[in-house]
Amino acid sequence: MGKKILYTATVLSHICQFHLPYLQAFQERGDQVHVAARDNLGEKNGLELRYADRYVPIPFQRSPKDPQNLEAYRRLKALIEAEDYDLIVCNTPVGGILTRLAARGARRKGTRVVYIAHGFHFYRGAPRKNWLVFYPLERAFSRLTDLVVTIAEEDAALARARFHCPVGHIHGIGVSPGRYRPASPEERAAMRGAEGLGPEDFAVLCTGELNRNKDQAVLLRAAARVRGEIPGLRALLAGNGPLEGELKALCGELGLEDTVRFLGYRTDLEKVAPAVDLIVSCSHREGLGLNVIEGMLCGVPVVASENRGHRELVADGESGLLFPAGGVDALAGCLLRMSREADREAMGRAGLERAQAYTVPRVKEELMPLLLGGTADA
The missing domain is CATH 3.40.50.2000 (Glycogen Phosphorylase B;)
Known part of the structure; x- marks a missing residue:
């Protein structure tokens, strides 16, 4: 029997732009895929969600201070408790934080929680305030995470040295070599x-x-x-x-x-x-x-x-x-x-x-084993 998987991000366009090949890979395995995010596709001129068995609108807001995020947390927690997911893959800073908070109970029952970091706000040369605000948050929330996956080598090295969970690294989130190629x-x-x-x-x-x-x-x-x-x-x-x-x-x-x-x-x-x-x-x-x-x-x-x-x-x-x-x-x-x-x-x-x-084929070879419970690279 296939797994039940939830993908979350602050906005739906993030899932549609970056994750569809991996949603498709899960469906081809026979897994059931749900997606939870705020629907912003009306701003994105034809971008659409595919390879999802269910979409659940969640009113995530990009500003952590926005009060609508309290309602987003409540809705997401209820969804996670009701659906009993095997794997939760969260993305984007606010989506990642609220998802990991909402999944604490599920994680204790065996749900695997993976956070894909598309670029930490703290990095070599970043403003000091980024280190004061975002670094403590990400480090603390690594305790609520089974695996952090980074797309940049610099982020991977930093996370391995300072976080409280295993860290994997992939070469970006993947670009289709069939779609992007030299023209005659x-x-x-x-x-x-x-x-x-x-x-x-x-x-x-x-x-x-x-x-x-x-x-x-x-x-x-x-x-x-x-x-x-x-x-x-x-x-x-x-x-x-x-x-x-x-x-x-x-x-x-x-x-x-x-x-x-x-x-x-x-x-x-x-x-x-x-x-x-x-x-x-x-x-x-x-x-x-x-x-x-x-x-x-x-x-x-x-x-x-x-x-x-x-x-x-x-x-x-x-x-x-x-x-x-x-x-x-x-x-x-x-x-x-x-x-x-x-x-x-x-x-x-x-x-x-x-x-x-x-490219997508190369990244898929790296990412799918990590999401399905493989060992993070050293």
């Missing part, structure tokens, strides 16, 4: 045409929620500094978020209306990433950026801000370039260099080879 010259030309890109344009793609951490403003300011030297520069911003209006206003201030396009939230970036000349990521904090891996699997070189996730993915000068987070001048220099880079194609090939470890 004919396919690439068609993709570029669909996005309004000419053959001489130097196209840059920056993907992610439009927020402070992703810091797309750095790319806009860097683009304004070099557009005179890169006449065909075209910057595509894929995503939506709270800073959309502010970023569009900044484009106006900088005179970038003809240089920057806001693509909105896209579920078909496999039709965009292979068509561009460069992937750019400006995040201050990143567990392991899927947008970077997606670009690498398409054979496109990457310019990324220096943080623990990007350092793990990008070999500086080999598969792309790293620049200091927030560094407008440094990013401008990287854009200039890559627009003229004779070895840009070689960097793309190096990134493609490096990205193979982060």
Whole structure:
């Protein structure tokens, strides 16, 4: 008889973006899969939940101080007590904390609780307040966890040294190598045409929620500094978020209306990433950026801000370039260099080879045994 499994996260889009291959793997084993999260799919332009036998709406809020999280805790605790799950896989900071609190009784009865950490808020170089607030919480809650799984090597080393439970490490959460792959010259030309890109344009793609951490403003300011030297520069911003209006206003201030396009939230970036000349990521904090891996699997070189996730993915000068987070001048220099880079194609090939470890088939081989009770790596 199959297992009964619950996946939780603060928002449903997290499950749909990152976990569907593993929900599918459980269903193919004959397991029953439930998902509990706040439904935010109306904001995500076609993203949908699949491979779940049951979805339970839970009003998680991203702010730990939001009073609705008390109701979320009560509903989740009642669900866990009623369903008698064999395995609970929790994700995201608030979803992970409330789930582990709600599962204390079930865990004493034998339910296995796994927390997948997609990037701790405390890390080398993080603000002191992050260490004062998030580190004590995660360390304390490791006592309520049977296994913590990290997607970044730096996080794994820290957790193994300081947490109170076993720690496993996987190479990201997995990107489909069938969906993200290099395009043929004919396919690439068609993709570029669909996005309004000419053959001489130097196209840059920056993907992610439009927020402070992703810091797309750095790319806009860097683009304004070099557009005179890169006449065909075209910057595509894929995503939506709270800073959309502010970023569009900044484009106006900088005179970038003809240089920057806001693509909105896209579920078909496999039709965009292979068509561009460069992937750019400006995040201050990143567990392991899927947008970077997606670009690498398409054979496109990457310019990324220096943080623990990007350092793990990008070999500086080999598969792309790293620049200091927030560094407008440094990013401008990287854009200039890559627009003229004779070895840009070689960097793309190096990134493609490096990205193979982060594909869904490889990650599935690492993750599924851990979730099903395997021993965490040492």
